[in-house]
Each structure stands twice: as C-alpha cells, then as structure tokens.
Amino acid sequence: MNALTLLIIRHAEKPDGDATGPGLTHKGTPDSKSLVIFGWERAGAWTALFGSGLGGATYPTPQAVYAADPDSTKDGSDPSRRPYETVLELAARVGLDKPNTSFAKGQEAALVDALLAQSGTVLVAWEHKAIISDILPRLPVSNAGELPTHWSGKRFDVVLRFDCAAGGTELAFTELYPCLMPGDSAKPLKRDPKDD
Numbered sequence: 001m002n003a004l005t006l007l008i009i010r011h012a013e014k015p016d017g018d019a020t021g022p023g024l025t026h027k028g029t030p031d032s033k034s035l036v037i038f039g040w041e042r043a044g045a046w047t048a049l050f051g052s053g054l055g056g057a058t059y060p061t062p063q064a065v066y067a068a069d070p071d072s073t074k075d076g077s078d079p080s081r082r083p084y085e086t087v088l089e090l091a092a093r094v095g096l097d098k099p100n101t102s103f104a105k106g107q108e109a110a111l112v113d114a115l116l117a118q119s120g121t122v123l124v125a126w127e128h129k130a131i132i133s134d135i136l137p138r139l140p141v142s143n144a145g146e147l148p149t150h151w152s153g154k155r156f157d158v159v160l161r162f163d164c165a166a167g168g169t170e171l172a173f174t175e176l177y178p179c180l181m182p183g184d185s186a187k188p189l190k191r192d193p194k195d196d
Contacts, residue, residue: 001116001164001166001167001168001169002117002118002119002166003120003164003165003166004115004116004118004121004162004163004164004171005060005120005122005161005162005163006115006121006122006124006139006161006162006163006171007050007059007062007121007122007123007124007159007160007161007162008124008126008131008135008159008160008161008162009046009086009087009123009124009158010125010126010127010128010131010151010155010158011035011080011083011086011125011126011127011128011156012035012038012039012042012043012046012082012085012086012156013035013036013042013156014035014082015032015036016036020036020038021036021037021038022036023035023036023082024036024037024040026040026088031081033070033078033080033081033082034081034082034085035085035086038181039082039085039086039156042156042180042181043085043086043087043088043089043090044089045180045181046086046087046090047089047090047093049178050062050094050123051089051090051093051094052093055178058176059159059176059178060121062094062120062121062122062123063094063120063121063122064096064100064118064120064121064122064123065087065090065091065094065096065099065100065122065123065124066100066101066102066115066123066124066125067083067084067086067087067088067101067125068080068101068103068104068105068125068126068127068130069084069101069103069105070083070084070085072104073104073105073106074104074105074106074107075105075106077105077106079104080105080127082127083125083126083127084099084101084125086125087099087123087125090123102114105126105127108134108138109134111124111135112135112138112139116139116140128151128153128155129151131151131160132149132150132151136148136160139171140169140170140171141171141172141173142170142171142173143172143173144173146173146175148160148175148188148189149190150189150190150192150194151189151192152189152193152194152195153195154195155189155192157177157179157181157184157185158175158189159176159178160173160176161173161175162174175188175189
C-alpha cells in the first residue's frame with residue numbers, strides 16, 4: 001500500500017424535528033435532504049480545520065475529498081445532499097473543483113477499493129450507518145478491535161483516522177475529537193448509547 005492517511009467524517013447536522021430547523025440548500029431553499037443551519041456552520045468548521053493548515057499533523061489537509069453522490073444511490077434509499085454539502089467548501093479550499101462523487105451510497109466496496117489505491121491524505125464524508133456497516137469492515141485495520149461498532153445519530157463531531165506507511169499492508173486506527181462546535185463531545189463513539 002502507498003503511504004496513506006484516510007480521514008472519515010459523518011455528514012454535518014440534518015433536520016431533526018423542530019429543534020434544528022429545516023434543511024436548506026446553500027441558496028437558502030428549503031430541502032429536507034440538505035443540512036440545517038448548524039450543519040452549514042459545522043461544514044465551515046471542518047473547512048477551517050482541514051483546509052487552513054491549522055489542524056497540524058493531527059488534522060492534515062487532504063489532497064483528495066470524497067462524498068457520496070448527492071443525486072443517486074445504489075441501495076434503494078433516497079439520495080442525500082448532506083455529505084456533499086459538508087465538504088463542498090473544503091474541496092474548494094484545498095484547490096479541488098468539487099468533492100469526488102464517483103460513488104453513491106450502496107457502492108461502499110468500490111469506494112474502499114478506490115481509497116486504498118490512493119496516497120497522501122484523503123478525506124471522506126458519508127452517512128454514519130453506512131460508515132459503520134459498509135466501510136469500516138472493508139478496511140484492513142491493524143487494531144480493528146478499537147473500531148466503533150455503532151455511531152449515535154446525535155454525533156456529528158468525530159473524525160475516524162487511518163494511517164498506513166509506504167509498503168504497509170494495514171491501517172492504524174485513531175478516533176479523534178476536535179470539539180469544534182458547542183455541544184461537541186470528546187467521548188468515544190463506543191461509549192454512546194445505541195439510539196438508531
């Protein structure tokens with residue numbers, strides 16, 4: 001394997017009843033498949049963390065940014081714009097036209113194959129349940145026992161980091177808690193209750 005740092009985040013906040021307000025496109029048009037205002041703020045926080053160099057070695061600037069296709073899925077579910085919206089400005093900040101959306105939800109096996117062929121730093125924004133069930137089990141992780149087995153529907157604040165040195169065959173996993181927004185937690189995902 002090439003030298004690789006893989007960063008996986010969940011899309012930012014989504015509509016959740018009256019408490020969060022409606023989903024809105026980047027132009028302010030109501031859309032239930034888009035981020036809420038707080039989610040747009042988190043997308044900005046991710047852009048600042050990963051796109052400014054201020055994250056240092058712990059949160060490196062990605063050379064490639066992936067998000068689930070916002071317009072289609074391959075698993076029968078409805079498409080969501082949230083992963084794409086979460087990293088759209090980050091991709092622009094690091095000099096990319098837009099996030100790579102070559103893979104839709106339901107194509108996680110092909111996504112992982114493409115990611116493992118990369119080198120440098122790669123960031124992926126995806127839906128949390130598919131991260132747990134369809135992405136993590138496909139990664140060759142040396143400390144797989146430390147991987148989260150569930151991701152609370154209330155958590156949008158975690159970075160899953162995987163590192164492999166050049167010539168290595170496995171990724172080393174680290175769970176990171178940048179605590180960028182009010183209410184963010186430094187608690188491991190494994191310690192959260194299973195709520196969905």
